[in-house]
Amino acid sequence: MADAFTQEIIRSKLLAVTGEMGTILARTSMSPIVYEVLDFACGITDASGEVVAQDNGLCLFTGTFQPQVTSILEKFPAATMRAGDVYMTNSPYGGGTHNPDVGLIMPIFSDSTLIGFGISVTHWTEIGGKVLGSIAPDSTEIYQEGLQFPRLKLYDHGEINQAIVDIIEANVRLPLMSIGDLNAGVAAVRIADRRVREIAERYGQDALLDTFEGIMAHGEAIALQRLAEIPPGVYRATDFIDGDGISEDLIPIQVEVTIRPDRFTADFTGSAPQTAGAINCSRGALMSACKTVFKAIIGPQLPSNEGLFRPFELIAPDGTVFTATRPAATGWYYESSANATELIWKALAPALPESLSAGSYLSLCAYYIGGQHENGDYWLLTTPQDGGWGACADRDGESSLIATTDGDTYNYPAEVIETAFPLTMLRNSFNTDNAVGHGAYRGGFGTIREYSITSPAGAYLQASLGRSVTPPWGVNGGTNGSTNYFEIVRASGQIERGGRTANRPLQPGDVVRIVTGNGGGWGDPRDRDPAAIARDLADELVGRDDIAAIYNGAKP
């Protein structure tokens, strides 16, 4: 057994390797979505596919590695793998998320023993399909969403299968970028291969394998300790997904979470069947969504590994909006997966005030405003928008933060937008036009961004704003927050309002107003500290009328 110092040294080196994989991937990629939005993840697994170290740009990939590696091992048994092989998969139904997220997996050998895998998943800007960017809000089948890589061997003992590359080049709109993303993903798993072998050579294969086991045991021990602190019992929540992009019908969803001292079970049985629109997620993405909130509860800053997630159990029948099966479209899966994360969060928030806040604006609120310049060139602003987060048991919710789906993702400065696009930004402010979730602690404020269209040729708007009907929830007597929506203020003064839209034409002088919701409140508003009420009043975040109506009894 390797000593404690060596194990700790190897553990920190493995984390550094995943960090280095991420750096090389972001540096090598030519897609802004990779190096700006950090829409990728890198990791190292043991020989069975269990994650020992992971580096995430976003929460979306928290749980996809293990099923992805396992799915490769099912098709290509370990005994057939050789050094220099690289495997490739993007199947949403095989542990993945949506077609643009391409996983590359490289077996790592030490003294001709398979000791683990390096894995990278990268969101390619373009993978073919019916629209540029491959994720159309009105897709109804996966066949409209671009190329599928059904578990392929891209490199055989170091030799590339050129046919795969040729097929990609012929089927995507931006081949230079897509092949760049492919190369970036390969560079990342190759550095993992090299570095892990270096560690094995320096400290010995046994010490490395001991450390793998030590990491898992350590993760599991921490998870079990934390689980033991949660009151055992059954916790339930229900909610709605507000439309699927094809229909505006509310889609009912539910979860039952059972906490036992050694097990955390989330059962999504009873949630609606998969839908026609592209907001479905598949089992791999659902697993990620669950692990995201599980980790938030167990220890947000702990490194991810399979040991940490061992006590987690998922129950969900096939064919629901959370476990879509072929040929369901999953392009905008991150909308329903955010709902899945928030369902568990909602069920447990009252019991776990030290880990969880009240309901947030939830949806990534991604939208596109684009058009053609006078010379015929296309321009396209693609961006998510920050919104309001829920109140906590001991402080007000945070204002204008990116949704759970994303992480260290930056919003677009007005000065950059106005330089790059024929738009003028009239406003980037807190959403004081709508009510915030009140309570002993109030929710955080969403944002309002207004874009005036200055392009003489006009433009169009595409948006997928969830939570446009069902507002963010309050906790323990805190009131609900407000919904997300877009408005188009026509030059005539007429206003159109909505949540998801596939293609809305815009005229010069029209103003697009994107409004993200305010978070839910926590606790009875009458318990709010009068000093906090006075501060909100002075800050012009709430009006005097609100105060009389909501905080009655409390005197500012």
Add this chain to the structure above:
Amino acid sequence: MNSALRVAVDIGGTFTDAVIFDPESGTVREAKSSTTPHEFSEGVFDALDVSGIDLTAIEQLIHGTTVVINAITQRSGVKTALITTPGFRDALHIGRGNRPDMYNLRFHKPEPLVPRRLRFEASERMLVDGTEQIPLDCDRLREIARLCAEDGVEAIAICFLHAYAWPAHERAARAFLSELLPEISITCSSDICREWREYERTSTAVLNAYVQPILERYLANLDATLDRQSVSDRRFVMLSNGGSATFDFAREQPIQLVESGPAGGIAGAIAIGDEIGETHLITLDVGGTTAKCSVIVDGDAAISQDYRLEWTPWSPGYPLRIPVVDIVEIGAGGGSIVWFDEGGALRIGPKSAGADPGPACYGRGGAEPTITDAMVLAGVLDPAAFLGGRLTIDPELSARAFQPIADRLELSMTETVSGVLRLFGELTVEALKLVSVRRGYDPRDFTLIAYGGGGPIHAGLLANELGVKRLVIPCFPGSFSAWGMLTTRPRLDSSRTLVSSLAETPHEKRDEVFTSMRQEAESTLASHGFQAGAIEHQCAIDCRYHGQEHTVRVPVDAESASEESFANRFHQLHAQHYTFRLDQTPIELVNFRLTSTVPVDRVRQGTARPPHATEPAPSSRTVAFAHGGPQSTAIYQRTELGAGFSAHGPAIIEESSSTSVVQSDQHFTIDRFGNIVIDRIQSSGKERPEIGHA
């Protein structure tokens, strides 16, 4: 007494250091006193007192101060208001909306330094092309001025959209407001930063305003005392960009002093490199709580324009768009605590015992085992001579603190501390890799310069791990930042965001921009007493491929005058930083950058003692090393080592402010400048490291 001394005084967390250079004799002296947080200038004069110099003999004073960073860290800046473009009142709080602590579902951003009630929207609007869409409304400003006065506001920051290119509205607003509010200091964003991105510029302006009255008072106080003592009025401050500036400049842009201490160390490292003929350097400064590393390539320190105050992997911090020497800092220092986490794994840091209570051996109530305690138990630090006897330490307390760790690991005390030192070394090496290997540099081309109280202790081990060319420990490691300040040039960095395609911006156009920037820089420097003829300028442009966000800095000189040579230079640098080039994609220019410096006379460390002036008589004790365990080790006193002296490790070289550790597979030499130069005895035969990733 000579009457032309050059003096640097650097305020640190625990000590205030003074270093005095006498150009006539070429000698350098150092003096230390305790830092006095209640009134920092007291510590300055205490240190000068200790040095025993005649203050009237000071010809030039350069000062590194923590006043600015302290006011921010302790949130003791003044009540500050912010004036913005309509619609952008909340830009300061909205920030960039990112959640670096992404699994934390109760995440909070750093609190904005201006509350919403003091954030006012003016009536004005400039468009990106300089069109005045809404003229500046003075009635609205009058109203804002009234509200500020009523609320007792002491400083105002103004940030209007597109002021990086079109500052007229900001300047007019300031002129109008300073008439109405003569007592209030006003910062325009465009005074400090001429680059786009409104949140970062607003944050920079707010932080400057927030500390301006504080630094103003501090310097007024210091000036008055210096005047009373008839100290020369050639008084400078150390800036975060590695250069220096006059007190007056500091009054206008106090935020430029935010990292003045660490910048001094890096300036010093460059000067040492110059002395010994090395241009590729890695610096290591280990203090009580953190280790700081930086890289110097071709004699230039890496400068970051993307500095974030109080940034951690979990917090976005407060952005500052000013040039700051690029430092990677990790939570590993002498005070770092050794502990077991809830899952039973052994950890070092980032929790630190800091200076108070400090390591267990200080006997000030710290009970947890720290790296310094491990050093005491390993025999590296001599309890009798710790910090030149300024501090008494008790090894018994270290042993008591470490006993539970040894017990839990079922190891002897010696095995335990060796293991801890090995682990600490590995953690610190990862930080050094971040500035070297991960940025595409081969450590074997670099010399490691180690300083700070703890740098020389750990550097020997790290030099081997990293595989650098050699390790140099300069003469005054404990007050190295102050010494470094003596070597700095007055420096002004300016920039302009001017987004345009290279094709539409030929050489003449680019030159035009730089000419106007040069004129502006020269007039600024002239107002601080520097003659235009003495100023040296360096130009560069941040460029990118069309459609990209990230930029690469391309130096502009005679060789890159033509479109083609400029483009080639860019493609080449892009490939170095990002591994690929896109020869067919149009190139976009984003930021024009100018660095203007005023050369100064060289400062030496002084010369080493002559060879074999006295034959050193090392003592000996058993020291437990991270690799190789306990070894009988020669203990030298640095003051007894003359130039040319050389010996094999394992060895320890003690001096009043630090301790250098030479590993058993290293030997050391004292060079003619007095530096300790440490080399590995034989190459380890390691293969060339894989480099090029970051």
